Amino acid sequence: MADHESELLAPTPGARVSTFLKRKDVSQTLLLWVFFTAVFVVLGLWAYPKWMPVVLSKQMQANEDIMIWFTVISAPIAGVVLSIAAKSFLNMHRGDTPPEDGVAIRTNGPVVIVWTATSVLFCIVAIVWGLVALNTESIAAATDAPKSLIVDVTGSQWVWSFYYPQQNIHTHTLNLPVNQPVTFNVMSADVNHSFWPVQLGVKIDANRLVTTVAHADPTATGPLDVKCAELCGLYHAYMETSGAVESPTDFNNWVSSIQATGGVQQ
Amino acid sequence: MTTLSHAPASSRPIPNPKKSLITKLNMGTGIVVGVIFCWGTYFAMKAGRDMTDSHNVNKVLLMSMFAWSIGFLIGIGAFIGPFRWLIGKDLTDEEQLYLAVDGQGWKRYFKYCTDHKVVGIQYLVGVMALLGVGGTMAMMIRTNLATPGSHFVTPVVYNSLVGLHGITMIVAMIIVATGPFGNYIMPIMIGAADMAFPRLNALSWWVLFTAVPVLCSAWFLGGIPTGWTAYAPLSDQAGPGMNAFVATIIIFAVSTAVAGMNITTTVVAMRAKGMKWNRVPIFVIGATISVALAIPAFPTFMVAMIQTGLDRTIATGFYDANVGGSGWLYANLFWIMGHPEVYVILIPGVAALMEIAPVFVRKPLFSYNAAIAGFAGIAGLSVLVWAHHMYMAGWMPSLNGPFMVTTEFISVPTGLLFLVLIGTLWRGRPWMKLPMLCVYAFIWNFLIGGITGIYLSDVPADNYLHGSMYVTAHFHYTLMGAALTGAIGGLAYWFPKMTGRMLNERGGYISFWFIQIGFNVLFLGMFIVGAEGQPRRVADYAHLYSHANLISTMGAYSVGIGMIILLWAIVHSWRSGKIAPMNPWGAKTLEWTVPYPVPLVNFDQPPVVTSDPYGYGRSAK
Numbered sequence: 001m002a003d004h005e006s007e008l009l010a011p012t013p014g015a016r017v018s019t020f021l022k023r024k025d026v027s028q029t030l031l032l033w034v035f036f037t038a039v040f041v042v043l044g045l046w047a048y049p050k051w052m053p054v055v056l057s058k059q060m061q062a063n064e065d066i067m068i069w070f071t072v073i074s075a076p077i078a079g080v081v082l083s084i085a086a087k088s089f090l091n092m093h094r095g096d097t098p099p100e101d102g103v104a105i106r107t108n109g110p111v112v113i114v115w116t117a118t119s120v121l122f123c124i125v126a127i128v129w130g131l132v133a134l135n136t137e138s139i140a141a142a143t144d145a146p147k148s149l150i151v152d153v154t155g156s157q158w159v160w161s162f163y164y165p166q167q168n169i170h171t172h173t174l175n176l177p178v179n180q181p182v183t184f185n186v187m188s189a190d191v192n193h194s195f196w197p198v199q200l201g202v203k204i205d206a207n208r209l210v211t212t213v214a215h216a217d218p219t220a221t222g223p224l225d226v227k228c229a230e231l232c233g234l235y236h237a238y239m240e241t242s243g244a245v246e247s248p249t250d251f252n253n254w255v256s257s258i259q260a261t262g263g264v265q266q
Numbered sequence: 267m268t269t270l271s272h273a274p275a276s277s278r279p280i281p282n283p284k285k286s287l288i289t290k291l292n293m294g295t296g297i298v299v300g301v302i303f304c305w306g307t308y309f310a311m312k313a314g315r316d317m318t319d320s321h322n323v324n325k326v327l328l329m330s331m332f333a334w335s336i337g338f339l340i341g342i343g344a345f346i347g348p349f350r351w352l353i354g355k356d357l358t359d360e361e362q363l364y365l366a367v368d369g370q371g372w373k374r375y376f377k378y379c380t381d382h383k384v385v386g387i388q389y390l391v392g393v394m395a396l397l398g399v400g401g402t403m404a405m406m407i408r409t410n411l412a413t414p415g416s417h418f419v420t421p422v423v424y425n426s427l428v429g430l431h432g433i434t435m436i437v438a439m440i441i442v443a444t445g446p447f448g449n450y451i452m453p454i455m456i457g458a459a460d461m462a463f464p465r466l467n468a469l470s471w472w473v474l475f476t477a478v479p480v481l482c483s484a485w486f487l488g489g490i491p492t493g494w495t496a497y498a499p500l501s502d503q504a505g506p507g508m509n510a511f512v513a514t515i516i517i518f519a520v521s522t523a524v525a526g527m528n529i530t531t532t533v534v535a536m537r538a539k540g541m542k543w544n545r546v547p548i549f550v551i552g553a554t555i556s557v558a559l560a561i562p563a564f565p566t567f568m569v570a571m572i573q574t575g576l577d578r579t580i581a582t583g584f585y586d587a588n589v590g591g592s593g594w595l596y597a598n599l600f601w602i603m604g605h606p607e608v609y610v611i612l613i614p615g616v617a618a619l620m621e622i623a624p625v626f627v628r629k630p631l632f633s634y635n636a637a638i639a640g641f642a643g644i645a646g647l648s649v650l651v652w653a654h655h656m657y658m659a660g661w662m663p664s665l666n667g668p669f670m671v672t673t674e675f676i677s678v679p680t681g682l683l684f685l686v687l688i689g690t691l692w693r694g695r696p697w698m699k700l701p702m703l704c705v706y707a708f709i710w711n712f713l714i715g716g717i718t719g720i721y722l723s724d725v726p727a728d729n730y731l732h733g734s735m736y737v738t739a740h741f742h743y744t745l746m747g748a749a750l751t752g753a754i755g756g757l758a759y760w761f762p763k764m765t766g767r768m769l770n771e772r773g774g775y776i777s778f779w780f781i782q783i784g785f786n787v788l789f790l791g792m793f794i795v796g797a798e799g800q801p802r803r804v805a806d807y808a809h810l811y812s813h814a815n816l817i818s819t820m821g822a823y824s825v826g827i828g829m830i831i832l833l834w835a836i837v838h839s840w841r842s843g844k845i846a847p848m849n850p851w852g853a854k855t856l857e858w859t860v861p862y863p864v865p866l867v868n869f870d871q872p873p874v875v876t877s878d879p880y881g882y883g884r885s886a887k
Binding site: 059067071074078084085091093094095098102104106108119126133137192205207210232233234235236238 | 713
């Protein structure tokens with residue numbers, strides 16, 4: 001009889017949620033959640049595009065998109081962690097003796113399940129996004145290969161040098177025509193280096209006696225910085241050069257000027 | 267509730283086996299014998315060799331360094347026991363008690379002492395020294411990077427600073443929690459009288475000790491140009507200082523193997539009666555998983571370094587492409603150790619904070635099983651993710667996808683660690699002492715480190731970020747912001763039990779805010795320059811990055827000031843701090859049931875455990 005009565009009086013799940021949300025500590029935590037989530041969203045949408053260099057290729061655009069949208073997607077989860085931590089922090093007890101015991105919550109099955117499921121979901125989104133981007137890049141590299149500009153890149157302590165086999169020119173700057181795919185065949189003359197044309201958003205190590213390949217699709221014109229991203233000894237910091245993604249006309253003029261001086265850039 | 271039958275410590279007679287050689291040996295005799303072995307080997311091997319040949323130089327130096335280590339261990343008496351075994355004997359009971367007993371005052375800290383509490387203090391002081399040295403190098407690095415075009419140090423010195431800062435801090439961080447707390451506190455936490463193998467315990471510390479002068483010698487041998495990753499073929503090309511790095515890693519790997527087996531065996535075999543696996547304190551679980559992960563991980567680093575040594579001494583060419591070797595072999599071996607190592611460092615720090623949070627919030631640890639699943643999941647996945655450090659190496663592009671999948675999945679067990687902590691904080695009223703402050707700092711720092719790790723594990727994003735300052739900022743958020751913060755929290759929490767005194771509160775708070783604010787200024791600035799495109803490990807940079815670098819350097823100085831204040835607080839409190847009560851925090855784990863100084867065998871009566879140590883809290887209304 002008693003069981004039957006308590007069953008009748010037990011609140012419905014909806015009522016329990018409603019009661020839960022009306023609790024002062026919960027509403028304060030929700031406010032904090034909105035705040036922290038907003039901070040991370042702003043960080044993603046405003047800060048990363050501001051910090052990252054000018055986008056000169058499809059690859060760089062893909063990188064920037066990941067930075068922006070992963071930050072935005074992770075914002076609500078980060079908001080949960082930080083809002084609960086902040087609410088707890090604001091409820092602090094000071095003094096030389098411990099506070100009274102809190103509520104003895106050993107665990108909460110649904111919370112653990114929902115949290116884990118959310119983590120898995122977020123994880124799957126990140127994985128699928130990454131795999132799609134990776135696959136898109138691989139397909140582009142394969143299909144663009146016949147029409148690609150080829151650049152053989154050699155890293156040596158502590159300079160980058162480039163050979164354009166189709167144009168038969170040797171250069172120390174990296175100039176590329178816009179809207180034409182480019183394939184970099186990269187090798188080292190000594191220790192490991194890492195070829196990093198920054199605004200193109202691609203990177204590949206230069207290894208001794210092994211050719212590694214990177215692919216880029218320049219989509220906009222602008223200056224290019226080429227750096228080394230692998231510690232390579234004494235003057236690693238200074239192993240950099242410049243270049244540009246430029247219009248086909250400018251690129252052809254640049255090639256012609258080098259061919260006119262024997263195929264070696266002065 | 268944990269119950270303990272406890273009687274006052276019995277006073278034991280101080281053994282005095284006067285005729286035993288053991289009483290004559292100490293750190294001083296170890297150094298003397300070690301130096302004799304080192305120089306003896308050096309001159310003996312040098313004689314008749316062409317020392318203009320770098321291979322010969324490397325042979326002589328490497329063997330001299332190993333001779334120092336072996337000589338020191340002989341000189342301090344580490345091999346007396348094993349030698350006796352060879353002739354069918356062992357140390358006498360009196361000798362064994364002499365090695366363990368705490369009747370020798372401060373001198374026992376300089377002997378081959380087998381008491382786990384002495385070893386714990388030795389590790390603590392050693393860790394602080396290493397952090398001090400590594401931190402000083404960090405200050406020099408940041409000073410050089412304060413402005414573009416700085417010539418505070420030369421590029422040679424800068425590269426050595428980068429490498430030696432890296433390896434010093436890695437060594438320090440690997441032992442920062444499991445060394446002091448794993449040795450001093452953990453056996454008491456599980457109700458054991460000592461570690462399973464007390465002599466191996468002493469051995470692990472003194473072997474580690476011998477690696478320190480070897481590492482320091484790199485400065486006098488021209489430094490190391492490779493960073494702590496010591497990639498080949500740069501390491502083959504490097505000068506004599508590289509031998510010091512090689513020898514250090516090999517010696518250190520021996521120490522971690524010995525310590526790892528000892529801690530694991532102790533926890534498996536020596537828990538108090540009634541301490542079932544679901545009653546083991548979470549710090550013990552974390553520390554055990556951490557060292558169990560280290561046991562298979564570090565031998566690969568040792569193998570990588572042995573092969574580097576062989577390349578440098580007898581030109582084997584493991585990593586030399588000119589003779590068919592490959593730098594990718596090294597990179598694989600290194601990172602098979604390198605990524606588990608991150609979690610070897612991280613897990614004990616998190617576990618310490620999970621031990622702290624319930625005590626100060628006065629609530630049970632939320633979802634003990636989720637915490638274990640988190641640690642175990644991270645440890646299991648961490649051995650399957652190493653090649654995410656090699657996405658851009660060109661080694662095996664077809665494996666980038668699979669390694670991305672395994673790496674991203676680490677965020678799931680990592681998420682459980684956050685859940686446990688925020689679940690414990692939920693509806694709690696935390697007692698805001700320094701250990702608890704570290705819990706909050708950890709949550710913020712590890713959140714930043716964790717989220718940025720998700721970008722880096724994604725191959726397309728890593729295309730841009732790999733090798734940039736962004737990576738440097740990311741791993742400092744996990745290793746320093748999370749793991750070191752956890753260790754500082756652990757130190758503040760267990761300081762009363764380890765020293766008998768309370769850590770100076772004002773000094774602790776001031777240092778905390780200097781360190782944490784400075785840390786975030788330092789590495790948030792580094793995230794910015796990384797996103798802007800500044801490579802890591804560069805001695806100089808373009809003007810574009812100057813503002814954020816200057817801000818980072820100011821943050822670094824704030825961390826430095828905070829660390830000095832913390833050091834002052836530790837030293838001052840240790841010498842003349844407020845005497846600590848037996849259980850100042852009102853905690854329920856076993857270490858708080860024994861007095862200070864802790865008796866030799868910890869408990870006069872073996873404790874009996876009847877529940878887990880998280881029985882805080884009142885019923886929900």
